[in-house]
Amino acid sequence: MGRVLPFTGQEADPGVLLDVDNVTLQYKTDSRLVTATYQVDFQVHRGDRFVLLGPSGCGKSSLLKAVAGFIKPVEGQIRLNGAPVTGPGPDRMVVFQEFDQLLPWKTVFQNVMFPLRSRGVPKREAEDRAGTYIAKVGLDRFRDSYPHILSGGMKQRVAIARAMATEPEILLMDEPFAALDALTRRRMQEELLQLWDDVRFTVLFVTHSIEEAIIVGNRILVLSPHPGQVKAELNAHSYGHEKSEGFAALENRIHTMLFAEQNTAPAPKVTRAARP
Amino acid sequence: MTGSVQSHQQPLVPSIRPEFERDVLDAGVIGDISRPLSPWERLTGNTLARRIFILVLLGAAWQAYAVWSDNPLMFPTLSETLATLWTSLVDGQLLQRCLTSLRILLVGYAVGIAAAAVLTMLAVTTRFGNDLLSTLTSMFNPLPAIALLPLALLWFGLGEGSLTFVLVHAVLWPMALNTHSGFMGVSDTLRMAGQNYGLKGLRYVMLILVPAALPSILTGLKIGWAFAWRTLIAAELVFGVSSGAGGIGWFIYENRNQLEIPSVFAGLLMVIIIGLLVESVVFRSIEIYTVRKWGMQR
Ligand SMILES: Nc1ncnc2c1ncn2[C@@H]1O[C@H](COP(=O)(O)OP(=O)(O)OP(=O)(O)O)[C@@H](O)[C@H]1O
Ligand SMILES: [Mg+2]
Numbered sequence: 001m002g003r004v005l006p007f008t009g010q011e012a013d014p015g016v017l018l019d020v021d022n023v024t025l026q027y028k029t030d031s032r033l034v035t036a037t038y039q040v041d042f043q044v045h046r047g048d049r050f051v052l053l054g055p056s057g058c059g060k061s062s063l064l065k066a067v068a069g070f071i072k073p074v075e076g077q078i079r080l081n082g083a084p085v086t087g088p089g090p091d092r093m094v095v096f097q098e099f100d101q102l103l104p105w106k107t108v109f110q111n112v113m114f115p116l117r118s119r120g121v122p123k124r125e126a127e128d129r130a131g132t133y134i135a136k137v138g139l140d141r142f143r144d145s146y147p148h149i150l151s152g153g154m155k156q157r158v159a160i161a162r163a164m165a166t167e168p169e170i171l172l173m174d175e176p177f178a179a180l181d182a183l184t185r186r187r188m189q190e191e192l193l194q195l196w197d198d199v200r201f202t203v204l205f206v207t208h209s210i211e212e213a214i215i216v217g218n219r220i221l222v223l224s225p226h227p228g229q230v231k232a233e234l235n236a237h238s239y240g241h242e243k244s245e246g247f248a249a250l251e252n253r254i255h256t257m258l259f260a261e262q263n264t265a266p267a268p269k270v271t272r273a274a275r276p
Numbered sequence: 277m278t279g280s281v282q283s284h285q286q287p288l289v290p291s292i293r294p295e296f297e298r299d300v301l302d303a304g305v306i307g308d309i310s311r312p313l314s315p316w317e318r319l320t321g322n323t324l325a326r327r328i329f330i331l332v333l334l335g336a337a338w339q340a341y342a343v344w345s346d347n348p349l350m351f352p353t354l355s356e357t358l359a360t361l362w363t364s365l366v367d368g369q370l371l372q373r374c375l376t377s378l379r380i381l382l383v384g385y386a387v388g389i390a391a392a393a394v395l396t397m398l399a400v401t402t403r404f405g406n407d408l409l410s411t412l413t414s415m416f417n418p419l420p421a422i423a424l425l426p427l428a429l430l431w432f433g434l435g436e437g438s439l440t441f442v443l444v445h446a447v448l449w450p451m452a453l454n455t456h457s458g459f460m461g462v463s464d465t466l467r468m469a470g471q472n473y474g475l476k477g478l479r480y481v482m483l484i485l486v487p488a489a490l491p492s493i494l495t496g497l498k499i500g501w502a503f504a505w506r507t508l509i510a511a512e513l514v515f516g517v518s519s520g521a522g523g524i525g526w527f528i529y530e531n532r533n534q535l536e537i538p539s540v541f542a543g544l545l546m547v548i549i550i551g552l553l554v555e556s557v558v559f560r561s562i563e564i565y566t567v568r569k570w571g572m573q574r
Contacts, residue, residue, distance in 0.1 A: 088472050094472050101466065101469045103484070146571060
């Protein structure tokens, strides 16, 4: 595959874009203090497809929200291009898991245009860019539709187009395909990789699926169960959709890592016994 | 019954049927996927037509009862009422009264909405504003506007000032309550999406919160309108002419004193017609071109 660049260690390092430095995140509820992640550090380089992987509740979404600027770390710092992150901004566009992230009162085209215009991109250029990215996600025919008539997968595509059209420093995606059916999810993963091939953006991608992490990512940060701590950082740049021995080995390795506490061997795939 | 009997004898086993695969037809062969609706479907799908039908039914019932009871002093017929309505509209008296009422009403309505906007804006941006709004609405919302009129007359005198004051009171609280609960109901995802664009302060409220809360805001506007209309007519009925030229409530009051019962009915009918028009023309069009088009309301 074209995008799979073998890691030789010789390539020019495009440099650290996002530096998450020893970040602890906590939520204060009425009765107690919940620690979501504990002293997490990782670095995302330009052009990375960096995946945060971990079991449910380990603080992946919280980390992503912290990078997006919605929550402040109680310890540590997050730096983008060396400058500390202080609040949300369009240089870090988020694609949420929920389908209701599009503005229902705007058409697909207007939804993609909106952040561009509020960022001060001139009208003509914004229109061009919006058109280009809507075409890239294959929604040309639905440019002037309102979001409520789109299917879930189409809404996610619009959200991706919207985020990419603003050409952010880094694209933040929180389980963007988790609510989709398996077929659509696979298509969307392929499309995302295709887009990455075309545009070469940087993306921080959250998932709890080991398979998705290996397919989408070139680098995987494995987080331990609640509260999330860094367990490992792995390379996955040589695996795409084709299942290979290496793929399966990596899958097993991560599986063991995540579920080591519960049972040492990877759980057998649950298969239905054949019935007459 | 049979299931439990079966489970005792033998587990339920589905039979094995042959497999098949089919070539599906191209949509072009099946014909248009969407087709125009038949005239009957369109007529029954038209809300206006259905509502007019109901109005006609109600009108017929009115006419039938009035003819049957044959007591024009207590219950004039629809035709007589309509005739009176027509003549008083043509001679300009009723129209004048309506315009007077509507003018006062619109002023009170606009001021009430503006005050509600300021209060809710404060409430969504500051914690103090939030507490203030909750306290004020729970204090004043249950207070009938009419109950304030004697006080208002004392403060603002016998004139439009007092009427405007009670109207503002009637509109402000339901409007603020609905708008605020609409703002509170905006989903976290939508809020974060808006902040993600770098929107802050007033721009964030106007570009994200207001459209997202529009269904509730419209409800507030409708309730506010109804409360204002009611309050105005009642105030005019109870306190008579409270400004230079009386309004439609005064028209009803006057005619009742002169036992011009068809005119009383004509006045009431006028109130109903204006209410119907505002509801089914103004508010419905706003809804059709906004929240319904956007799929935020059915
Ligand atoms: N708003 C909140 N208030 C209090 N606690 C929260 C809040 N959001 C998350 N948490 C807690 O923080 C921890 C991490 O949550 P987070 O949503 O980041 O997990 P996650 O890794 O994204 O899980 P999932 O894969 O299920 O989405 C959880 O224990 C959760 O209970
Ligand atoms: Mg999550």
